[in-house]
Amino acid sequence: MLPVILFLLTCMSTFWVGVTKWNPFGPIEQLAGAFLQDESFVAESMMNLRLLILENWDSGLIYMTAVLLILFVHEMGHFVGTLIYKVPASLPFFLPFPLNPIGTLGAVIGMQGYIADRKQIFDIGIAGPIAGLVVAVPIAWFGVAQLDLTTQPYGGIGFRLPLVMQWFAESSQVPGYSAGKVVWLNQLNPLFVAGWVGMLITGLNMMPVGQLDGGHVTYTLFGKTAHVIARLTLVFAIAFMVYHQSFMLVIMVVLLLLVGTDHPPTRDDRVALGPVRWTLGVTSLVIPILCFPPLIFKLN
Template sequence: MTKLLLLLLSGAKLSKLLLSGGTMLLSVLLYAWVYGWRYAVGFVALMFVHEMGHFIAARQKGLDVGLPTFIPFVGAWVELKHMPHDAQTEAYIGLGGPLLGTVGATVCYLLARSWNLDWLLAVSYAGFFLNLFNLIPLSPFDGGRITAVLSPRIWFAGVPVLVGLFLYRPSPMLLLIALMA
């Protein structure tokens, strides 16, 4: 009976891994259809790095957190099983994604410049933009979680930033990245 229980529990963990990996693969396939496979793999990898920043930060604060789930052309997230008890923890977790994501985009940028790879340079720019966009001080973006430690009133500053982003010559790529945040 114990062996059956352990098998079921390991299957549950395997199913979570398959869900995360499956949604990641689906995202790569759909992005590749639009942008090519190299860009798709790089972009989804940077989204994964960003989400792992939240994952690591949540684990450091002792919170139970699930693996990233991806929805193509919408974004990705990690599910917190228990919400943070204070604004400081919320801000710490919110900052983890943009910090690690920016490190990942910087590595892509340096490799792209060293190896003269235009597609990797495009991936790095998209990664920088994705992390910067996520810092808009408006809920549910990471910036909204981070600024909540000061005051949720700061979210009102995020509205004109978001509106201005869409009104100032929005390109299709900009709109796509904005939807994925």
């Protein structure tokens, strides 16, 4: 029952941020201010909110559908892997967060990973990011192709592009785009933001830390050496955060600390991966570099 409730709440939160054009604080601040005045202001604010929803419902629906499709396919990659290997697992838990520009913190599943061996953990871990990218890449491509950065930017938040979306912007010859340029709130479109979120979450999940997807992959590739890789990654993330004084990176570092750096042993670490899995695993380690925008947002 809880996974269903969380899914519905995430539908609502992602629809809401899409309706507000990824600025969910504005209408809430307006409504809160009206309650501090009198009933006439409340009625006016409620009417403005209703008009906002009627005007932008299509944007909310497109964004909600696209971003939840990416998250769902990602988690189904893991879930199908657990079914194939008969590893007990929960349904996906979607994480709503209506008071941030993207409306969600992603999704997770719980599984009894200790009963899976090295090869099984590798397959389950890498299946999610690959499945999610199969959906996220075309959504991001179409979203980037719809951008027009010649419009005068405004809004307090700019979305920084990960490398892969920078390549999309260059190959699509997006009007007004130049290297390092950010996309501001008034320049966004639903598919762009959904693709951007898909890249962000995939890149973060593939960090080689603990029981993140990337942690599963690095442990199955390198064994206990993965613990050293995870700790170095965490130290680098903290140093990068301090150097750039980035609040958004604080959230990432806290998440990595909560996950923990060390991956537990599998049921049998001696099972061979084989050359195909080894090549796929090593190649997948570049996903955070390609998909994760290091500074995430630019605040104006």
